Amino acid sequence: MTQCIDIKDNDGYDLENFVLPTHYARDLERVLIPYGLIRDRIEKLAADIAADCTNPVVACCVLKGAHGFFAHLMESLKKQKDRKAESIPLSFEFIKVKSYENTESTGNVYISLSEEDMKSFKGKDLLICEDIIDTGRTMVALIEKLKKYEPASIRVVSLLLKKTPRSNQYVPEYVGFAIPDLFVVGYCLDYNEHFRDLDHIAVISEHGKQAYAV
Ligand code: IMP
Secondary structure, eight states: OOOOEEOOTTOOBOGGGSOOOGGGTTTEEEEEEOHHHHHHHHHHHHHHHHHTOOSOEEEEEEETTTHHHHHHHHHHHHTOBOTTSOBOOEEEEEEEEEEEETTEEEEEEEEEOOHHHHHTTTTOEEEEEEEEESSSHHHHHHHHHHHTTOOSEEEEEEEEEEOOTTOOSOOOSEEEEEEOSSOEEBTTBOBTTBSTTOSSEEEEOHHHHHHTOO
């Protein structure tokens, strides 16, 4: 893994310092990563990825959580140059994966991608773009599935990596931020489909967990 920003257990900012959607007033505990910092860090992730590129890249967005990260990362990657000072040919793919209910991994990983799409990965350099790695179970399952279709390489970039004892020790090639073992929302990360409309990454409050539990 390349270097990343390590966020400590008590890091973060009081909610009063930010303009936040009023409908989440009681549902957040603190802002963990402000939107501006997320965007700055993505610029560097794109530079690091580009520096390692030699071939066209098939960038795979893991839906739904990674769509905001994916859009911003691709915007930055398009402006980057590879090792030969050439721009990087990019194509996009979208993979829908679901494994969580409330704040718990269900243990079952559902991956929706057609056989035809996966066959087209043969011989390609895949860049999987994920929002967060928690236990690592989703990513290991996804990589195992994709490997069967013989891509030339698989690299993973995750905006967040949770520091949790539940981890299966999987670590992606590129990570934006290592975060404490807390349930976070915002910047498209959801809790039962809520909070995707929050720009900053924040820690959900007990009130928020109860208000949006299924
Ligand atoms: P893993 O299989 O435990 O690594 O979980 C990965 C997936 O769980 C991510 O793609 C997210 O959809 C979801 N997830 C894990 N932790 C969080 C969190 O703190 N906030 C929102 N979603 C999370």
